[in-house]
Amino acid sequence: MKPGTGNSLKKAAxxxxxxxxxxxxxxxxxxxxxxxxxxxxxxxxxxxxxxTYTITYKDRDFTLPATANQKIISVSRNNNSTVxxxxxxxxxxxxxxxxxxxxxxTPLLRTDDALIKKKxxxxxxxxxxxxxxxxxxxxxxxxxxxxxPLIPAPLIMKxxxxxxxEHAVLAAAIYREAGIPAxxxxxxxxxxxxxxxxxxxxxxxxxxxxxxGRWHLVDPxxxxxxxxxxxIAFAYHDLKTEVPLSxxxxxxxxxxxxxxxxxxx
Amino acid sequence: xxxxxLIILTTLLLISCKSNPQSxxxxxxxxxxxxxGIKAGTAFVIIDETDDLYITKNEMSxxxxxxxxxxxxxxxxxxxxxxxxxxxxxxxxxxxxxxSQKVSRIALFEGNSIKLASDGYETVINMESPFILDGNFFxxxxxxxxxxxxxxxxxxxxxxxVEMDSTILVIVDVAGREKVKIGSEELYLxxxxxxxxxxKIVDMYLNDEGVMEKAVIKMLNNVFELVRVQ
Numbered sequence: 001m002k003p004g005t006g007n008s009l010k011k012a013a014x015x016x017x018x019x020x021x022x023x024x025x026x027x028x029x030x031x032x033x034x035x036x037x038x039x040x041x042x043x044x045x046x047x048x049x050x051x052t053y054t055i056t057y058k059d060r061d062f063t064l065p066a067t068a069n070q071k072i073i074s075v076s077r078n079n080n081s082t083v084x085x086x087x088x089x090x091x092x093x094x095x096x097x098x099x100x101x102x103x104x105x106t107p108l109l110r111t112d113d114a115l116i117k118k119k120x121x122x123x124x125x126x127x128x129x130x131x132x133x134x135x136x137x138x139x140x141x142x143x144x145x146x147x148x149p150l151i152p153a154p155l156i157m158k159x160x161x162x163x164x165x166e167h168a169v170l171a172a173a174i175y176r177e178a179g180i181p182a183x184x185x186x187x188x189x190x191x192x193x194x195x196x197x198x199x200x201x202x203x204x205x206x207x208x209x210x211x212x213g214r215w216h217l218v219d220p221x222x223x224x225x226x227x228x229x230x231x232i233a234f235a236y237h238d239l240k241t242e243v244p245l246s247x248x249x250x251x252x253x254x255x256x257x258x259x260x261x262x263x264x265x
Numbered sequence: 266x267x268x269x270x271l272i273i274l275t276t277l278l279l280i281s282c283k284s285n286p287q288s289x290x291x292x293x294x295x296x297x298x299x300x301x302g303i304k305a306g307t308a309f310v311i312i313d314e315t316d317d318l319y320i321t322k323n324e325m326s327x328x329x330x331x332x333x334x335x336x337x338x339x340x341x342x343x344x345x346x347x348x349x350x351x352x353x354x355x356x357x358x359x360x361x362x363x364x365s366q367k368v369s370r371i372a373l374f375e376g377n378s379i380k381l382a383s384d385g386y387e388t389v390i391n392m393e394s395p396f397i398l399d400g401n402f403f404x405x406x407x408x409x410x411x412x413x414x415x416x417x418x419x420x421x422x423x424x425x426x427v428e429m430d431s432t433i434l435v436i437v438d439v440a441g442r443e444k445v446k447i448g449s450e451e452l453y454l455x456x457x458x459x460x461x462x463x464x465k466i467v468d469m470y471l472n473d474e475g476v477m478e479k480a481v482i483k484m485l486n487n488v489f490e491l492v493r494v495q
Contacts, residue, residue, distance in 0.1 A: 034487060107370065107383040107429065147332030148357055151368050152384060159364050242426045245433065245462060251484040252464040 034203040036188065039260040041199050046192075050089030050265040051229040055257070056081055062253030065235060067185060068093040068208045068215040069228040085262065089229040092214040099210060102181035106240040109173040113154040120177035129178055130209050130218060137171040137220040150242045164205045167220040172207055172239055181210035184237030185217075186247055190230035201259060206231065232259070294476065298325065299490040305329065308491060317343060319401050331361035342400040348374035348423065351398055372425055381425060388429075396421045396432040403437045404475070412455050412475075414441035427461065436460040445470045447479050447492060454478055 038053075045051060052073070055064065060077050064070070064084050073085040105111040111120070119136075123129040143161040153173035156166045168184055175182035189204040206219040217228050235250035298306035306327035313320045321340045326333065334357050341350040351372040358365045370383040377392040399422050410416040416439040421432040440456040447470075454470040468481045480491040 036486065105386075107381075107386045110384075110386055113385070143359075143362055145330075145332065145359070145361075147329040147334070147359075149334055149336075149355065151355075151357065151366060152386075155366050155368065155384075159366060161359065161362065161364060240429045245428060248427060248461060248466075249464055252466060255483050255486065257486055 034188070035194065035197065036201040036257055036259050037197070038190065038199070038201060039258065041261055043199075045261060045264050046199075047227055048089075048229055048264040050087055050091075052085060052087050052262040052264070053232060054260040054262050055084045055086060055232065056260075057254045057258070058082075058256040059253035062249065065233055066093065067217075067233040067236075069217045069231050070233050081256070086232070088232055089265070092216055093208070094214055095210065099181045102183050102210065103176050103179065105176070106238075108150060108152055108169055108239050108241070109176060110152045110154050111173050111177040113152075115154050115157045116173045116177050119157070120174045123174065123178045129180060130175075130211055130216070131223065133171055133174050133178070133180075134218050134220045134223040137167050137174070138223045141167055141170070164219075164221050168205045168207050169239065171218070171220040175207070175209055182218075183208050183215075184239045185233050186235050186237050186250065187231060187233040189219075189232075201232065204231070205237065229264075295494040296477075296491040297494055298327065299492060301488055307494075318349065319344065321400060331359050333358045333360070340398050340400050342398050346397050346400060346402040346405070348372075348396070348398045350374065351423070351425070353426070370425060372423070374423075379423065381429065390430050392423070392432060394421060394432070396423045398422065399424055399435065403435075407437065407439065407457070410439070412439050412457075412471075414439055434462050443470070445479060452478060 058081050060082055062082065063075055064072060064086060066072050069088055069091055071087045071091050073087060075085075076083045110116060123133050123136075126132050141156070141160050141162050143159075144163065145161055146163040148162050148166060150165055150169065153170045156162055156170040162170075172182040172184060184205060185208055186203075186205050188201040189206075191200060191202050192198065194200055194202050204221075206217060206221075208215040209218045210216075217231060219225055219231075234254060235246045237247050238244045292310075292312055294310045296308040296310075297304050298308055306325060308323065308325040310324075311322040313322075319340075319342050322337065323340075324335065324337045326335045328334075334355065337352075337354045339350070339352040341352075342348055351374075353370045355368040356365065357368075368384060370381070372382075373380045377395060379390040379392065381388050381390060397420050402420055403418050406418040407416060410418075418437045420435055422435045423432050427433055436459070438458045438460075440458055442453055443456045445452055445454045445456075452470075452472065454472055455475075457469045457471060459467040459469065466482060469477050470479045471477050476493065477491070478493050482489045
């Protein structure tokens with residue numbers, strides 16, 4: 001046996017795809033590992049209902065998704081980059097697809113677990129279960145900390161520790177078990193202050209929940225927050241695996257990312 | 266001028282003497298994980314071989330503040346690359362709260378059928394087409410080609426951290442030899458690119474024995490590197 005010979009080629013590849021991505025660096029590393037300072041920012045832009053952003057990145061094939069709060073206005077490509085103009089704000093997304101896939105159990109959500117089932121029952125007959133679940137999750141996760149990879153919802157329920165990903169996974173599990181379609185979204189949020197920096201975009205995960213015939217943005221880390229113009233979505237996350245292809249596609253494509261604020265409403 | 270000629274000749278001789286990996290060996294390797302230029306973790310790779318199987322263990326530890334995540338993955342495949350078992354064990358420890366969490370996922374393979382179990386969640390998935398694990402298949406195929414520049418190997422992989430109920434296309438391209446600076450040393454290494462579907466994911470740099478000296482992955486505005494610890 002001779003250490004340091006050929007097989008490390010494949011194993012190294014395995015490590016990166018299956019281990020680094022499994023640990024999901026963008027999720028398990030602190031959000032400070034991904035921050036973007038917006039260009040053209042001014043204080044009067046805060047708390048606006050809609051903001052138009054110009055987003056530039058070095059990939060010619062990738063397109064940002066239209067979501068419950070995000071409308072794609074234009075996409076232009078040159079040799080080196082893609083420039084996308086979006087409106088972010090209260091744009092609730094109509095949907096004609098099959099909602100069943102957004103109610104299913106997954107290894108991450110574990111909606112069949114007794115703890116999740118019991119908790120979901122409490123919300124089934126409420127007049128506003130969407131807000132109630134979001135508020136419950138926010139209050140239940142006492143230890144707000146970063147650095148945890150995506151873990152199953154029952155573990156989050158027990159340990160009451162986590163950041164945006166744990167809030168999103170636990171809330172999605174309860175929503176789905178309560179019969180409310182929910183899906184994950186990854187992207188970034190314009191934070192007032194983060195790690196000493198003011199008005200910067202930070203990596204983030206939230207949910208879309210389906211009610212009244214449309215998808216609505218729900219952020220269980222900010223249950224009372226309604227400023228949806230501060231969210232920019234990169235990709236949907238199917239909540240089945242740590243790094244679904246849609247998510248991998250986005251984080252691989254969005255290199256050299258720049259965000260400029262174009263106008264507000 | 267004579268001196269310059271000698272340098273060029275010596276360089277050419279050195280380049281022409283470069284050999285390529287010849288066999289799938291067993292061994293153990295250690296790497297530093299560097300995120301945006303700062304060491305963030307460590308990775309270990311151990312490869313064992315029995316009469317019938319390759320068994321590969323990869324472990325990575327990532328420490329951020331009070332949180333420490335350790336992921337161990339064990340790939341078991343036959344010598345002709347048929348999937349046998351894929352195990353993943355994740356341990357998360359928070360030194361501040363004292364909380365320790367363990368998550369596991371085990372996939373057992375029988376032909377195109379996969380029995381997937383994850384902490385009480387169980388499902389059986391039947392794939393329509395054959396697939397392999399991310400094991401030794403690519404290395405064997407690259408060896409056959411002599412790591413020739415322009416070689417492309419493609420295969421359908423089962424990797425449940427990416428897709429649970431479908432396979433993913435993994436493509437490996439040999440980009441040729443390049444000078445790469447690692448620490449204060451400049452090495453002449455084989456550049457191999459690995460993609461998932463059409464996404465460029467990893468740039469790997471291998472020495473003459475096929476040992477990966479460095480790997481680079483770029484995601485969003487971050488650069489993740491694995492650098493071999495000598």
